[in-house]
Amino acid sequence: MRVSSKVKELLKEHGWPAREVYFDLENSNWVPREVVEAILPFFNERGYGHPSVTHKPGWEALEEVYLTKELVAKTIGAADLDEISFTHSGTEANNLAILGFIAKKDNRRRGGKIVVSAVEHLSVIFPAEYASQLFGLKMQRVPVDEYGFVDPELFKYYVDRDTLLVSIQLVNHEVGSIQKLKELVDVAKSANPNVVFHTDAADAYSWIPIDVERLHVDMMTISSHKIHGPRGVGALYVRNEVLLEPPLKGQLSVEKLWPGVENVPLIAGFRKAIEISFKGFEHRVSYVKALRDKLMNGIVSGIPEVLVNGPLNKGRVANNVNVSFLRIEGEALTVELSLHGIYVSSGSACSSRILEPSHVLLAIGRKREEAHGSILFKLSQYHRESDVDYALETIPKAVERLRAISSWKSC
Ligand SMILES: Cc1ncc(COP(=O)(O)O)c(C=O)c1O
Numbered sequence: 001m002r003v004s005s006k007v008k009e010l011l012k013e014h015g016w017p018a019r020e021v022y023f024d025l026e027n028s029n030w031v032p033r034e035v036v037e038a039i040l041p042f043f044n045e046r047g048y049g050h051p052s053v054t055h056k057p058g059w060e061a062l063e064e065v066y067l068t069k070e071l072v073a074k075t076i077g078a079a080d081l082d083e084i085s086f087t088h089s090g091t092e093a094n095n096l097a098i099l100g101f102i103a104k105k106d107n108r109r110r111g112g113k114i115v116v117s118a119v120e121h122l123s124v125i126f127p128a129e130y131a132s133q134l135f136g137l138k139m140q141r142v143p144v145d146e147y148g149f150v151d152p153e154l155f156k157y158y159v160d161r162d163t164l165l166v167s168i169q170l171v172n173h174e175v176g177s178i179q180k181l182k183e184l185v186d187v188a189k190s191a192n193p194n195v196v197f198h199t200d201a202a203d204a205y206s207w208i209p210i211d212v213e214r215l216h217v218d219m220m221t222i223s224s225h226k227i228h229g230p231r232g233v234g235a236l237y238v239r240n241e242v243l244l245e246p247p248l249k250g251q252l253s254v255e256k257l258w259p260g261v262e263n264v265p266l267i268a269g270f271r272k273a274i275e276i277s278f279k280g281f282e283h284r285v286s287y288v289k290a291l292r293d294k295l296m297n298g299i300v301s302g303i304p305e306v307l308v309n310g311p312l313n314k315g316r317v318a319n320n321v322n323v324s325f326l327r328i329e330g331e332a333l334t335v336e337l338s339l340h341g342i343y344v345s346s347g348s349a350c351s352s353r354i355l356e357p358s359h360v361l362l363a364i365g366r367k368r369e370e371a372h373g374s375i376l377f378k379l380s381q382y383h384r385e386s387d388v389d390y391a392l393e394t395i396p397k398a399v400e401r402l403r404a405i406s407s408w409k410s411c
Pocket of ligand 1: 123
């Protein structure tokens with residue numbers, strides 16, 4: 001196993017942790033055995049053919065792609081499975097929605113402005129910026145309140161006859177705010193019935209009930225590894241009336257919007273992960289919510305100088321805990337905790353490859369030094385109460401140790 005030399009040295013000194021709990025589900029996930037077992041046959045036993053080709057391995061592949069589309073459509077309330085397109089990630093699905101919509105000349109006749117929220121994932125913000133530069137459009141970012149919510153009253157001022165596309169996520173990936181999306185869609189569509197509304201639901205799918213018809217959204221993104229499926233599969237729902245221009249060029253296969261052969265083994269894994277997540281949906285969500293509350297309340301009541309990032313309870317997704325430990329560098333805490341087998345991520349500027357503090361934390365009004373001390377935990381049905389207990393035993397000691405040795409100065 002290759003680890004950065006700093007962590008490697010520390011691990012040599014401390015030894016490998018006796019117990020490990022992975023809470024970094026925001027960044028990626030382990031894939032449960034039953035999902036792996038659903039994937040494996042598609043490498044060499046069945047369905048290994050190209051899904052567009054007319055022979056048995058191709059038909060089997062095609063069947064798997066359609067079974068997964070059918071399940072995605074059913075779980076989001078889409079009327080037609082042809083409204084689902086697979087991509088190779090959530091990032092690609094967001095790019096397809098935004099660049100694909102703007103690249104189509106007829107769509108650009110609807111207006112000259114793209115509106116996104118200030119807390120979107122970068123796979124929404126960057127393509128929106130790129131599309132607006134490329135085609136000379138205006139781009140506006142709607143601010144959020146201290147909990148990460150877009151205020152529908154304020155949003156009214158951002159949508160007008162010139163707005164052609166809006167992208168606002170359903171659940172924030174860092175601070176867990178569940179947007180009042182239906183209200184926002186209604187505001188947008190009453191200001192301009194021609195507006196097309198995209199939502200990034202990567203962090204909402206399987207955590208809150210979704211019905212694209214009720215929400216009246218036109219496009220929606222989901223991603224497999226956000227629900228313990230394999231990395232490398234995303235999907236975009238596109239309402240039949242909305243037309244896109246494929247932003248990537250190449251051979252189109254089953255997907256008419258995204259070229260390249262479908263990754264059928266991973267699509268099969270995605271299907272299994274969806275089946276698992278939607279079986280006993282309500283029980284699973286309330287189980288995880290209880291773990292979330294225990295972890296969040298335990299941290300807040302057991303450690304001084306802690307800020308909760310995002311909503312305290314109401315309007316917070318069941319699996320998200322995000323807190324800032326003041327007078328601490330989040331990156332240092334991720335390393336310290338990892339020596340004890342607790343794996344988390346930080347919205348810190350100094351955190352390895354990302355040079356700026358999280359734009360989400362800044363958008364909810366956190367100061368840079370508060371953002372630097374943030375730690376994000378994500379939970380799932382695979383966590384046990386004893387994992388949370390172990391975290392609650394370990395974190396206070398780690399925070400105390402770091403505070404004791406630091407003459408803390410934000411980087
Ligand atoms: C809200 C949100 N959108 C999009 C993505 C991108 O998905 P993927 O990692 O599959 O590219 C993520 C991933 O973290 C996310 O949290």
